[in-house]
Amino acid sequence: MSLIRFNDVSKRFALKGRTQDALSGVSLGIARGEVFGIIGPSGSGKSTLVRLINRLETPTRGTVEVNGVDIGKLKAAQLSAVRHKLGMIFQAFGLLSSKTARQNVLFALKLAQKSLTDADHQRVDDLLARVGLSDHADKYPSQLSGGQKQRVAIARALANAPDILLCDEPTSALDPEATQGVLDLLAELNRDLGLTVVIVTHEMDVVRQICDCVAVLEEGRLAEVGTVAQVLFDPVSDAARALGKHLLPHAPAISGAADTRLRLTYFGEVVTGDALSAATQGADVRFSILAGQVSELKSVPYGHLIVDITGADRALVIERLQTRGVRVEALI
Amino acid sequence: MSDFLQFFSHIDGGEIALASWETVAMLLGSLVLSVILGLPVGVWLSVTSPTGLAPNRFTYGVLSLIVNVLRSIPFVILFILLIPVTLALVGTSLGVRGAIPPLVLGAAPFFARLVETALREVEHAVVEATQALGASKRQIIVHTLLPEAMPGLIAAITMTAIALVSYTAMAGVVGAGGLGDLAVRYGYQRFQTDVMVVTVALIVVLVQGLQMLGDALVARFHRK
Numbered sequence: 001m002s003l004i005r006f007n008d009v010s011k012r013f014a015l016k017g018r019t020q021d022a023l024s025g026v027s028l029g030i031a032r033g034e035v036f037g038i039i040g041p042s043g044s045g046k047s048t049l050v051r052l053i054n055r056l057e058t059p060t061r062g063t064v065e066v067n068g069v070d071i072g073k074l075k076a077a078q079l080s081a082v083r084h085k086l087g088m089i090f091q092a093f094g095l096l097s098s099k100t101a102r103q104n105v106l107f108a109l110k111l112a113q114k115s116l117t118d119a120d121h122q123r124v125d126d127l128l129a130r131v132g133l134s135d136h137a138d139k140y141p142s143q144l145s146g147g148q149k150q151r152v153a154i155a156r157a158l159a160n161a162p163d164i165l166l167c168d169e170p171t172s173a174l175d176p177e178a179t180q181g182v183l184d185l186l187a188e189l190n191r192d193l194g195l196t197v198v199i200v201t202h203e204m205d206v207v208r209q210i211c212d213c214v215a216v217l218e219e220g221r222l223a224e225v226g227t228v229a230q231v232l233f234d235p236v237s238d239a240a241r242a243l244g245k246h247l248l249p250h251a252p253a254i255s256g257a258a259d260t261r262l263r264l265t266y267f268g269e270v271v272t273g274d275a276l277s278a279a280t281q282g283a284d285v286r287f288s289i290l291a292g293q294v295s296e297l298k299s300v301p302y303g304h305l306i307v308d309i310t311g312a313d314r315a316l317v318i319e320r321l322q323t324r325g326v327r328v329e330a331l332i
Numbered sequence: 333m334s335d336f337l338q339f340f341s342h343i344d345g346g347e348i349a350l351a352s353w354e355t356v357a358m359l360l361g362s363l364v365l366s367v368i369l370g371l372p373v374g375v376w377l378s379v380t381s382p383t384g385l386a387p388n389r390f391t392y393g394v395l396s397l398i399v400n401v402l403r404s405i406p407f408v409i410l411f412i413l414l415i416p417v418t419l420a421l422v423g424t425s426l427g428v429r430g431a432i433p434p435l436v437l438g439a440a441p442f443f444a445r446l447v448e449t450a451l452r453e454v455e456h457a458v459v460e461a462t463q464a465l466g467a468s469k470r471q472i473i474v475h476t477l478l479p480e481a482m483p484g485l486i487a488a489i490t491m492t493a494i495a496l497v498s499y500t501a502m503a504g505v506v507g508a509g510g511l512g513d514l515a516v517r518y519g520y521q522r523f524q525t526d527v528m529v530v531t532v533a534l535i536v537v538l539v540q541g542l543q544m545l546g547d548a549l550v551a552r553f554h555r556k
Contacts, residue, residue: 054464076468083466094461097555098479107475111467140555153461166464 001068002029003164003196004053009062011048011220022048024220025062030213032163035190035197035298037207037228039243040217046200049217050166053198054086055079066164084112087157091169093149095141101152102128102137108159127155131185147178154185158195165189167199171206183210187298204243208232208297216240228297233265233304233327249291249306260314261290261331264305264321267297276307279320285311306331342524347514352534355510357428358500359538362435363493370440370492371485373399374447375473381448385459385469399441407438407499411506431508435499443492450484451477482553490546494539501535511535 011023023045030036040046051057052064055071064071066082074082095104105124109116128137131151141149150170157165167186171179187210189195201207207214207228215225216239223237232248235241266275280287292305309317318328373395379385380392405413411434415425424430454477462476478485504512511531519528 056460056464080466080468083464086464088461088464090457090461092455092457094455094457094464096458096462096476096480097455098482098553108465111462111465111471111475142555156461156465160466 002065003032003067004030004198005065006049006052007063007065009049009052009059009064011045011052011057012060021220023052023059026217026220026222027062028215028222028225030196030198032196033190033194034212035187035199035210037211037214038198038200038217039202039204039207039214040223040239041202041243043219044217044239045220046202046217047168049215050168050198050200053164053166054083054088056088084160085162086164086166087154087160087162088166088168089150089153089157089170091172093141093146093153093173095149095152095156097141100138100140101133101144101148101155104141104152105156105159108156112160124155124159127158128152130158131155145178146174147181150174150178150182151185154182154189158189162195164196164198167197169200169202171201171203179206186210204232204247208247208295210298212298216243229267229302232297247295249293249304259330260310261306261308262318263329263331264303264307265327265329266303266325267300268302268325275303275321275324275326276305279317279324279326280309283311283313283317283320285309285313285317287317340526340530342518342526343530348530348534351509351511351514351531354428354508355497355500355504355512355535355538358431358435358503358508358510359493359496361428361432362439362496362500363489365432365436366439366443366492366496367489369436370443371447373440373444375451375477377444377448378451378477379469379473381452383452385472399444402437402441403445407434408502408506410434410438411503426507427509431500431503431510435496435503438499439492439496442495443488446488446491447481447485450481450488453484454480483550486546486549486553490542490550493542493546497535497539497542 006026006028009023009026010021013020013022026049038046038049048057052059053066053071058072066086069082071082096107099107102124105127106116109120109124125134125137128134131154133148133151133155136144136148141152144152171182174182183206186197186199190197199206199211211228213226214228214231216223216231216237218237218239223239224231224235231240232244235244264276276287287307287309290306290308292303294301294303296302321328377392377395377399380388380395382392414434414437418425418430418433421433422429458480459472459476462472467475500508500510501512501515504510504514505516511534515528515531518524519531
């Protein structure tokens, strides 16, 4: 059963007399313990979708369930209780500028309970240590870098030990190094705490690095949903193709012999290059590598090559590659 | 040197001190009451405004109208209009006591608008993050909006205090006493220019002092 479930959800905004459909008929399930990406170009409704989960937005039609509870039916006090267990971080961090890092984290606890114990103060110190900010606990947000601010926000979101962490474009305001740090931290929290992470992004590279599954949105509609490997390597929608395009190697546009080109994809420890040299050993073929990439999906390595194979034993080589678990596709 | 002393021949130290005290008393009394009255109204305006936490067209419209009406009446006229109310409230329309009700009614709406503006300046992401943490509306107002708007609120109090200095001078014309009364009775009606110069100088010093104090406090609370 899904931990988070969208049932035919639509959201229409009224802006200055005009209405705009941010989401149209989206149905989707997110399983417990996974890192789930929601990707799409700007204006595709991805932020709206994640904000429906903790009712920062309410759907115009359809329902959103968390843990089997219809979020739309909750009264104010019940919603507060649910929100304490639904951490959220934002692109703009949303830290209180009048409070230090430690006070910001403590603030989340203060909102959720009547009084604070020594254990609570200890928990705040532990959380700040966990996100690597023990040395900056008494600094104000204005004294911290973007990456550090997002780490404070993560510690704050985790203060009430939520099961789910919602991330609305958490790295869009960060430089590449800080982005990497935040993504690594999110992956670590997912692994160590079993935290379900829902991450909204417009970058397929973010999805590639930390997500298990991804939903692709386009103009408020669900274009496709699946594992990252499916969506990246076998996209069925133009939206997914467009988003993943720059992550995949491209064959240079050389004239001639295009019909002999193959795309080889391999997951796991054995990298495509090794498989290729093994498969072509002793065979009567000539091959050239036109483009290639070895990278990782979450922590699973994958190789992706575009090769040109010609010769009498071409079919044999393809068969050998396939028996080694390499996916072979003709590139037309 | 003797010409200089001659110019200030009408200055009565005791009377100046008394008038200064009256001005400061009117200012402090009305400032405290304006803040106490204006702050909740400002918060209410901000919360019910179309972009607020709990938008309510009707409440916002009514509050806005009252604030605008009070703000559009020139203070001297408001003072006179309110005399029956003042009499009912404090028993006199004269002196420091008689000046405070109209001063408060003149300044509180002004302060309320400034509060509304200061609260609107609070970054939306911060309010949203607090909401996502499960805060109630009351918690958002008390723990997020007001502390985050603190520099703006202090600046608003400073502006209100300075506006009140000029209101007290006008109140002086219609019987409230203070430096404004002194300036009109001696400086204007008896052509004692020296009294006029000294009272104006004292008012300038007062306004400068308030502005400097306000700026220092804003800097103290500013964390951005």
